Amino acid sequence: MIDVGFFLEIVPQLLSGVPLTLKLAGTSILLGFALALLLALAQQGEHRLVVWPIRTFVAVFRGTPLLVQIFLIYYGLGQFRPSLQAIGLWGLFREPYWCAILALTLNTAAYGSEILRGAIRNVPRGLGEAAQALGMTRLLTLRLVILPIALRQAIPAYGNEIILMVKGTSLASIVTLLEVTGIARNLISESYRAIEVFLAAGTIYLFLNFLIVRALAHLEVRMTPYRSRS
Amino acid sequence: MLEKLYLLGFAEGGWGTALLGAAGVTVLLSMLGFLLGAVFGAVGASGGLSSRRLPKTLASVYGTIFRGVPDLLTIYLFYYGGSVALTAIANAFGSGGFVGLPSLATGIIAIGIISGAYQAEVYRGAYLAVEQGQFDAAKALALSRVQMLRLVIIPQLLRHAIPGLSNVWQLVLKDSALISVIGLVELMRQSQIGAGSTREPFLFYIAAAALYFVIAGITGQIFRRAETRTSRGILHL
Structure with a gap:
């Protein structure tokens, strides 16, 4: 049922999408973490005018699908082209890449800030x-x-969020970006050989996730100097 | 912007009815997918809890794949893979040409498989959270294995499972938006159609976001009710 020749043929093609997947994931995870930390710390003060807008932001981005957020930023904000051009931001919102980055960053910042708030x-x-x-x-x-x-x-909870983000980058394929899932589609x-393509692309994602899990486990040990792992 | 709000209304030229109907499809799709996922999840959890190697390995492979691979990829697998399989079957019965899988059925199956992988972990954890004494007591009462599960273990297991299931439900609801890519007219697809034909994407995607938010809020409340109900008589510190 599985055609090995075809499988080997598509692997290099799918791998060519990995750099874009990593760029999307890496940029949004780093920017999202910085924003999440900022939001978590801002809520420590418990000033109502600070806390209330942040809570609303978090609730909205956690309560709606990522796909809606991407569409809202890419197609929805495109409607305000004249105003965006006036303030010089149109170059950013015209590009699906930056729209995907923005949506992913805001999304992960909302989830991440809750994780960090709880941890603090x-x-x-x-x-x-x-x-x-x-x-x-x-x-x-x-x-x-x-x-x-x-x-x-x-770290353990944030690790789950990072893996969700790597999976989330697949939605960028819907706004025309050809990362791994876009190429797979x-x-x-x-x-029309769905199984082979699924297995090849799926293996790439599982391998990326595996690397992330290992790296975070390593980081956790590094950050726990007094406790050596058995 | 505001003068365009009539587009979301229920009068002539308004998309209100279409959007609410599509929100109904989203709820139906999510519910059926979630219920199918409960079946896969129960099978996966019993495999994971089994002491034999084969069921344990299969359950672990199932969980690893469908929790680790992007949901969109899984949806493409079932959409294209299902259509190819169906066409092959139809051709074997003498009907020529391509047969497409209905998108609602594909969506329910895809969401069922994905959410089943998450639900399996929830049920497994909940089973392990039931105290050993409960099993001993059931055995002391000479209950059969089925009776023990049905009368003693599962009612208590559900109490532990509800918070986790609530999380999976929220995930399912948001995943259901992805089914729009295979052409099912649920809330996401309907708002795309509205956005396209009125050239008001911002308005329609905000409306879609608001509807998802409301659905998530209402259904979240139901889970919270269920949590209070199932933990009657349990002391919370």
């Missing part, structure tokens, strides 16, 4: 108090005590 809240209160007793400023406490512990505890509709 779960740092035992005594640690912060001890740091203050030592005369550390709030910023120093955050940088040297709270964040290292919170980030380490957030074209191959399937040309050849």
Whole structure:
């Protein structure tokens, strides 16, 4: 049933989409993490005018499909072309690549900020108090005590989010980008050999996810110097 | 922008009825996909909990593939793969030409397979959360294995499973938007059609986002109710 020759033929074609998949995932994960950290920290102050807009942003981006978000940014904002041109942002919103990056970044920032907020809240209160007793400023406490512990505890949950993002990049194929899933769809509709293409493209994604899981496990050990893993 | 709001209304030239109907299709698709996923999930969980190697391996392969591969890719697999299989069967029975798989059926199967992989993990975790004493007590009462599962274990398992199932449901609801790529006119596709024919994409995608948000909110409330109901008499610290 599975044609090995065809399988070997499509693998290089699918691999040619990997750099774009990685660029989409990498850029949005890094930008999204920075934004998520900012949003999580901003909510520590518990100032209502700060917290309420962030909560709304998070609820909206977690409560609607990523596909709607991409369409809203790519097609929806295209409607405001004259205004975007006036402020010089049209070059950005004209490109499906940047629209996909923006949607993925905002989406992962919404999920990520909840993970980080929970992790920061779960740092035992005594640690912060001890740091203050030592005369550390709030910023120093955050940088040297709270964040290292919170980030380490957030790794497993954030790892899931990173894998969801790698899978999420596949939606960029719907706005014409030819990353791995886009190439796979074209191959399937040309050849009608869905199983071979699915297996080849699926293996690529599983391998990427495997690398991410291993890298994060390594990072978790690195961030836990006093606890050596058995 | 605001003067275009009539496009979303229910009067002549308004798309309100079409959008609400399409939202109904989204709910139907998600519900049936979720229920089919419960069947796959139960099978997957029992495989994962089995002490024999073959079911355990199969369950683990199933979970790894469909949780690790983009859902869009899985949807293409079932759409094109299903059509090819169906055409082959039809040709074997003497009918020539291409037979396409109905997009609603494809969507339900794809969502069922994907959400089943996630539900299997939820059920497996919930089964392991039921205390050992409950199994011992059921055995002491001389209940058969089926009776034990039906009367003692599953009611308690569901209580542990509901928060996880609620997460999977939200995932399913958002995944259902992807079924629009194979042509099923659900909420996402209907708003694309509306956006295309009125040239008001922003308005229609905002409307779609709002409807998804409302559906997610209402159904989330149902899960929260179920959680309170199933944990009656349980002390929460």
